[in-house]
Amino acid sequence: MNRPTSSSAPRAAPTSREAIGPGRWGAHPVLSVLLAAVWLLLQESLAPAHILAAAVLGLVVPRLVHGFLGPATRLHKPVVALRFVFIVLWDIVVSNFIVARIVLSPSSDPRPAWVRVPLKLQQPGAITLLATIITTTPGTVSCIVDDERHEILVHALDCADPQALAEQIKQRYEQPLMEIFG
Structure with missing residues (x-):
C-alpha cells in the first residue's frame, strides 16, 4: 500500500498571514516605504537607478533585520x-x-x-x-x-x-x- 509522503501530499496555499509573516518579504511595509523615501531624499534624484536602489533597500533591509524588529506595526489612522x-x-x-x-x-x-x-x-x-x-x-x-x-x-x-x-x-x-x- 502506497502512503502519500509529505512531498506528494497537496499543500494548501499560504494564507495572507503566512505570506507576509515575520521574516517574509514585505513584513514591514511602513519601514520599507520610509527607507526608500529617505534613500531618494538623500540622493536628491528620481533617476531610475536611484528608484531601483530605493526599492531594493526598502525590500532587503527589513528582510535582513526582521529578527530585531518584531511584529510589524500597523497604522490605524x-x-x-x-x-x-x-x-x-x-x-x-x-x-x-x-x-x-x-x-x-x-x-x-x-x-x-x-x-x-x-x-x-x-x-x-x-x-x-x-x-x-x-x-x-x-x-x-x-x-x-x-x-x-x-x-x-x-x-x-x-x-x-x-x-x-x-x-x-x-x-x-x-x-x-x-x-x-x-
Whole structure:
C-alpha cells in the first residue's frame, strides 16, 4: 500500500498571514516605504537607478533585520499620522528658534528641569517613537523610558512648569500616537 509522503501530499496555499509573516518579504511595509523615501531624499534624484536602489533597500533591509524588529506595526489612522508628521515638524522648527534665542541671548536665564511624563501608550514601537520625537525636538531630551513606572523621564532646557510640559507632551504627541497605533 502506497502512503502519500509529505512531498506528494497537496499543500494548501499560504494564507495572507503566512505570506507576509515575520521574516517574509514585505513584513514591514511602513519601514520599507520610509527607507526608500529617505534613500531618494538623500540622493536628491528620481533617476531610475536611484528608484531601483530605493526599492531594493526598502525590500532587503527589513528582510535582513526582521529578527530585531518584531511584529510589524500597523497604522490605524493614516490621516491622523500625516497630520501628526506636520505637527512634529512644526514643533521642531519652532523649538529651534526658541533654543537659538536662549543660547544666543546674553540675558537669557533658562530654567532646566526634569519632567516625568506618565504614559498611557502600550505599544513598544509607539513609545519608542514618542521618545524619539521628544529627543528630536530641540530643548528636550527623553533620558529614560521606565517600563516599571510606565513613564518617560524628560530633561527640558527651559521649563517654568514641569507639569504643564508633561501635559503638553501627552496632548500634543501621546494622544495622536494612541489614535495612530490603536
